[in-house]
Amino acid sequence: CPENSNYTSCGSTCPATCNNAAMPADCGASTCVETCECQEGFVLDAGKCIPQAECGCVFEGRLYGLGEEFWGDNTCTKRCVCDAATRTAVCRKASCHAREECRVEQGIQDCYPTSYGNCTAYGTTHYKDFDGGRFIFQGTCVYQFTGLCKKTQDLVDFQVLVQNGQHNNQLLSSIALVKVKVYGKSIVISQKDPNKITVNNQLANLPYHHKRKISVYRSAQDAVVETDFGLTVTYDWQSQVTVVVPGIYADALCGLCGNYNGDVSDDMMMKDGQTTLNPDALGESWKVADVPGCMELSKEQCPTLLEATKQQEVAEKGCGLISKVDGPFSACHALVDPFKYVQSCVHDFCLFPDQQAVVCQQISHYAATCQAAGVTIGNWRTDDFCSISCPANSHYELCSQSCSQICSSIYTPVKCPERCREDCVCDDGFAFSGDECVPMAQCGCLYQGFYYKLGETFHPTKQEKCQCQDNGSVLCEEVPDTDETECKVVDGVTQCQSDTLGTCVVTGDRSYVSFDGLAFEIPGACSYILTETCAGDDSVMSFVVKIEKDSRQKRKVSTVQALSVEVYGLTLTMARGKTGTVMVDSILYNLPAILNGGQVQVHQHGTG
Ligand SMILES: [Ca+2]
Structure with missing residues (x-):
């Protein structure tokens, strides 16, 4: 029998629960069944015997957990909370925001956004802000991409920061690091750590979950940070970052992505409220941190643009592929106008003629946009042009919709994409574990929101050392907390080490x-x-x-x-x-x- 219950050969067919009113009226007192009966003072709740005092609130016949918030009507005008002290529901008047509607989604009634804002940076580095404004900015310090500026009680505070790469004092082409700050967590996705993230400086595999508030997972070639209030940040560990916010954040945001008020004319607003036409001035005003040697010096104009255009427009292995009439994207031209994409592709090629990756990122951006629009595209990568090298035990697929070949899907449901994407897919019999495809039987463990690979050891706290073992089980042991061992986070890994240093x-x-x-x-x-x-x-x-x-x-x-x-x-x-x-x-x-x-x-x- 489970905890707090005893076996009985003749127990009630209707044992006491937290919601006795929901019991059928004809509970026969005369019949009895062989059962595990909860001990005195305990009641049955979700298959467990819990103390009666831990029962939640019954509101209009339905049971809610202690502290749980819910809507008390089906038009979202009454917001209730199950008060832990009195175990009764306390309700107040409430309503959805202007840009929200009351509806049921996946069985849950709530206020859901009616619109979303979208800001993207891609390539070297082209910005398209929430209100549709476009500019190029290549600053290499750390900048506020977007974040909440008009703080109100209803809006959850967050901040998204970006940094462009820098290499040998040359401006490198693209966004190299994205940092999402929300709910006290600082999540970094960086070119430097492909397929991984850091959470508060701790290196972590994907997926990662923080309560039900944040979830970070991999979708095709992207890391996706999702929050419970509708913010989604996507970065491909290479060049493309996208932030999607629900409509209630309209006119409450600021940063490089603008204020999201539907008016493009007041975008490129600097921190002091002045608008500018100079992206570097805009960037400088939204700088949040310096990196040694960083600067704002965007190369917007390319002196040889005309030549580059002529060359690339006809190139079989170049930007011309995007608009080629009988090319791999011809089915997409009617839906997604290729003109702007060719333009920005040629622009990037002109600035960085010796970096093929720059052109590949641009074409890949158009390919992804077409696929998101539901268009079937042709194979555009070849062995010597923009080829994707997939990790061991996986292969490239042009149109992959797979969401099952992920180890963590054993433990938590994985969101399946609506549309297919280019991706490296694990071979048959293999599943994605952190950053590699492993045989299904070698999947790892989910522990306190983090995913660990099989055999991986980790320190959830100073006093604990754990290892991920077979079948997703985690074995932990106490480590003596002596003064000689000091645990600290080194490159995102908690390491406990002796504080005596070796010297040579x-x-x-x-x-x-x-x-x-x-x-x-x-x-x-x-x-x-x-x-x-x-x-x-x-x-x-x-x-x-x-x-x-x-x-x-x-x-x-x-x-x-x-x-x-x-x-x-x-x-x-x-x-x-x-x-x-x-x-x-x-x-x-x-x-x-x-x-x-x-x-x-x-x-x-x-x-x-
Ligand atoms: Ca605006």
């Missing part, structure tokens, strides 16, 4: 002291790996530290000429005689430098 020292011409204290001498004057993480251990962050000694000349000692650290895909070089600076890849930074969003910090300490 190189001094002078030839002296070395190893981590474990062995002193030895090597007089050589080459480049050496001082230390590096050895392959085979995924649990630690990988890095390499190298030293370069200058070739010994007569009567000169061979001192360390340069020290380089390779970590997080960056190469940091500190060179002799260049005090106060660090070379990051090929760019010289003045100290202190904060890199990769704070993952690497370089600062001067004493004279070093």
